[in-house]
Amino acid sequence: MRSCIICGRKLKLFREEKINHSNLDAYSYSSRKIPEYMHYALYECENCHVLYSDCTVEKQEIFRNYKEADYDSGDEADNASRTYYKYLCKYLPNYQANRALDIGTGNGGYLEILMRKGIDVVGIEPSDAPIRQAAPAIRDKIINDVFKKGMFEAESFDIISLFQTIEHIPDTENTLKEIFSLCNYSEPTLFKDEIRVA
Ligand SMILES: [Zn+2]
Structure with missing residues (x-):
C-alpha cells in the first residue's frame, strides 16, 4: 500500500x-x-x-461492472443536482463560466441546470443505464466512458465537477492532476472547502 x-x-x-x-x-x-x-x-x-x-479487482473489470450496473435513482440525482447548483451559485458571480465538465454525471441532471443557464456542458458517465434515462436534450452531451487522460484539451473548462465520484477513481492522484490541467483557472481550487464539508 x-x-x-x-x-x-x-x-x-x-x-x-x-x-x-x-x-x-x-x-x-x-x-x-x-x-x-x-x-x-x-x-x-x-x-x-x-x-x-x-x-x-482489475481496472477493466471495475469499468465493465460500472458500465453494466442498473440505475433507479434518477429522482435522488435530480434533487442532488439542485443542491450542487446552489453551492455553485456562491461562486459563479466571481467567475466567467462558459463551459462545464461533469465527471460521473449519471443522468446529467446537473448539466441540464447549467445548460439552462447558458453554459456549454459535457458529461462523462461510464454506466449505460443512467444515460438512457437522461433528458433527450442532455443525452448527446454525455460521453459514455470513464474519464481518461487526453480526452480534452488543456484549460478548456471553467467548471469541473466530480460529485460522489472521486472514490470510484482508481488512480486518484494522477487523475486529479489531469483534471486540474483541464481547468481554465491558474489556481483551480474552487470547491476544495465544499468537498471537505460534503
Ligand atoms: Zn494523510
Missing part, C-alpha cells in the same frame, strides 16, 4: 477485507444503492485519517 496522497504519511490497516460475492447484484456498482456492508481492506492515514481502499 502506498502513502497518503493528501499528506504523504504512512497508511496503516484500518479494517480487514470483508467481501461476500453472493451479496452482489445488478445495483452493486450503481451510483446509489442499498449498502451491502462489504469492503476491501481499508487503510487509514496515520496523520490526516483519510481512508483508502485496497481494491484488488
